[in-house]
Amino acid sequence: MRNSLLTLLALTALGCGPDEGPAADEAGGPATPSEETPASGAAEEVRGETLEAGSSGGTFLARVTPLVDPIPMNEAFSVSLSLLDPETGAPFTDYDEVSIDARMPAHKHGMLRDVGLTPQEDGSMRADGLLLHMYGHWELHVDIRKGARFERAQISVRLQY
């Protein structure tokens, strides 16, 4: 009985076509995504917990949703990034430049990678190429520049064993 069940599982796995994207990791942990938005684009079905923080001067709210769950160690991953007006919740666009980076404050080092930001149709941005190369406490830095003024929102991420 057990053998035939294993065979069936193996056949099911083989049945996944290459154009279906990465299979959802159902054993990924207790957290299930709280919102299941229909994917408008390709292969963005897996989403981690949304993290957010207000900027230092209260000008904007940064919202980050990993497009993978859990965040992998020492492996590039992507996040969805949205900047919002803290009072109205409307998309915040009053800046000249935006960037996202990550640092490990306890070790005084950064991420060693540049992150590309791509605007999305819904007003958010997709950040590709984030890579956390150690376990522990990281801070995501979302920085905007408006003229000569800079402002940062800082989001804590704990990468656990």
Ligand SMILES: [Cu+2]
């Ligand atoms: Cu470190």
